[in-house]
Amino acid sequence: MIGRLPRIAVLLLLATLVSCAPDAFDGGGRMLTANEVVIGLSAALTGSGIGPLGVDILRGAELAVAERPMLDVAGYSFPVRLETQDDLCSPEGGQAAANRFVADPQVAAVVGPMCSSGCRAAAPIFDAAGFTTISPSCTNSDLTSGAFESFNRMVVSDGVQGVVAADYIYETLGVTRIATLHDGSPYGEDLVRKVAARFTELGGFVVAQDAINVGDDDFRALLEDIGRESPELIYFAGFALEGARLSEQRFDARLERVIFMGADGIDTQDFIYFAGEAADGVYASTSIPVLDEAFDNFLARYVEVYGEAPPGPYHANAYDATELLLDGIASVATVTPDGLLQVDRAALASYVRTVRDRQGLTGTINALGNGEMLATADIAIVRVEDDRFRQVAIGRVRENNVMITQVDAP
Template identity: 30%
Template sequence: MNIKMQKLLPISAAAMLFATMATGALADQVVKIGHVAPLTGAIAHLGKDNENGARLAVEEINKKGLTIGGQKITLELDAQDDAADPRQATQVAQKLVDDKVVAVVGHLNSGTSIPASKIYSDAGIVQISPSATNPAYTLQGFKTTFRVVATDAQQGPALANYAVKTMKIKSVAVVDDATAYGQGLANEFEKTAKSLGVNVLSHDATNDKAVDFRAILTKIKGENPDAIMYGGMDATGGPFAKQAKQLGVRAKILAGDGVCTDQLATLAGDATDNVVCSEAGRSLEKMGKAGEEFQTKYKTRFGVPIQIYAPFTYDAVYIIVDAMKRANSTDPAKIVATMPSTDYKGVIGETTFDEHGDLKHGVISLYNYKAGKKSLLNEVSM
């Protein structure tokens, strides 16, 4: 190679770089969005459902193409497992901060969302829970906490009102699993039930790993209530309902969204037909055409039906991207600043937030089961 050719090479490389910059063909910026839910343990099916919803949104957005601040963006879902354990939740939250995610969808449980929220707040990262319903989550004064479901301060009263006014319940025994979610929901239900004149015969606590409820149920059978309110998840609520039937307990079983899943029929058998439960959001069938389309896309992509909150994680990702677009930035601080003015219309309906990060217009859906299939009873706008 002669000297003249050697001198030309740096000039040619510079020209190629300039041409690349001019055509905008630089590598996309990878922007990470965190997702946390239990992917191991008794409620892993619910955690995977949440993750699937978020993943579907990320894949769709990448396929359509996303540009923020003149830069092409590729989203990456940084999915983590907190095993529904508060201690593991804080460790995972710190990992996501270290991974430099711009926002987090999660956690699934109130008992994990609440301790993790302090870490996200300190880091200035938006956290949108798709399913944590304990009111305390958004009442800590953090600017980073949001949720896209109603709270137990709405869900507990809605379930109690339905039990009294429609089911004509006059006496109830209350049992909770001693978690932030189960205990919080049971307490809200009990408070409203008492205000409506219901005789609350007892309030017992179990735990979220329990498998044998016969001692509590035998005691409750002696109290002979019209209903038993169970605050917990389907992994324990299913066996609870099943053992109640086996012991000949006549009471109806009332429960919240943690129990109100399609998996309940597998866990409780034909005892599901004795369950009335609530969800802290609009039912899939009330989501109209958007719900139908989401259900089809979800089933096609993952090969399984939706459990419960996948549409909410899906919308949560789109809400974060909407905030990025309005901020024209992927800077977490600018996303935080833009979130309060959110007005997003998605699969779950219109999402606007109050000063705490709660929905301005929450919805509670009430269900029973017929031959193991969930059936919508009523929808209550809050």
């Protein structure tokens, strides 16, 4: 034991030195020199109910890169490449992916991570290395409270999604008693808080609040417990597997008349597969791109390349994030005398944080300076009909007013 102690001390010392290194050699570490443009992509590409979300993000980014295979800087042309890491939609995964990107001398900037838990864990690592990241899907509202310099997101925060969801539940569905459930993730916890706050503000009652563990299989007793408060709707912020179980098992707990609603976490085809017949009539809120010609073209190309409709909601967000990073690199990069690409990380970060009035698929991109790229965006309310999520309404937040427009079935 005594013999081991000094070795641990030496290791600790080394670790401290290594973690101090970027600060100690400031300038060198924050200036990227490379012979190609490498964009890191961190998303969960495996895992039931979660993988499809990540694959959708990857495809969005791929389409953006496919459009610009070469980046021109000062007369030179550099190939563009995506470097992918599976972040497992977990804190550990996000951290591991971040560490790999930070250690890779080629990576210029990162699209991702995918889940709020991963974003929160990865952000300090990216901060320390002076990286710029744009997440297409981390919606936890705390992430942009100013703690992280590296974090940006091309998606509206849960604040917006939660508000629209609450309004839709109260105003359109006419429900006054809801129960909320989340899966313990920062994403779920935050979203539920936003929904509950807005719903109470509107005059509704949140009659039960509880949380579940990811991976649990039997929620019947919990649903029974919730049922005694006779809610009219169960709002679940989490992912597809648990969502499907809850939705299905509510039939066993005599809650079949209670509406089940989720959020973007369950807006996947996986949810419908796993919930089976119990998917029918389930609602979800999800952020959507601006429905215009540009998006239609993008979607057409997506279907053409991948042979299927998007399995998740974030393809456009990933596309916009990748585009913005490529533009940023093109505008701040220089070329060294020996023909290498050079990117000042600080300049790239400030480029991203000061973008104004840029038109993207997801809407008008206006950086607020705290990492939010989309101050407002449309939130769609979707509902499962004939084994597909279909839009039933679109919500828009303008200065704390929510406007909901019904969508007619196509």
